[in-house]
Amino acid sequence: MVLDVNKRVYNHRPGLCRQVEGMEHGSEDIALLEEEGIAFVTSGLFYMFPRAKEVQGRIFLYDFNQDGTYRAEPLQINGDYDQENFHPHGISHFVTSAGVVRLFVINHSKSFEHSVMVFDWNRKSGQLDLVK
Secondary structure, eight states: OOTTTTOOOOOOOOOOOOOOBSOTTOOOEEEEEGGGTEEEEEEOOGGGSTTGGGOOOEEEEEETTOSSOOBEEEOOEESSOOGGGOOEEEEEEEEOTTOOEEEEEEEEOTTOOEEEEEEEEETTTTEEEEOO
16 A cells, blocks of 8 residues: 655645635535636535425536636526426536537436436536537
8 A cells, every 4th residue: 555655745825715605505516627717516405405495406607717706606507407306416527629618417306316417518608508
């Protein structure tokens, strides 16, 4: 067992911790696009709250380049999907050779059926398009 004996650790100070506004039901996972200074955040994991019927699943966009505000904005999702059973959990991304940001999102329905949903982020409209 190696135990990362030769691993280099860097000290850094990222700055003050701040609360990001806009997400009522907390966040579950984040996909950071460091080169663009943005992050996609999943929210709405319903079985963690006593009033689960009020929880709406969403994907938010947080822009690290915004001045003075610390707010995540909900993204509109285009396409035919069951909004009532949309509760995103895990999220990952891939940038295609054409520069399209593709998101892979783990979704948990209210009946605990699990699926992977695929979205493309439309930079112009700032919206997500359902692929699958």
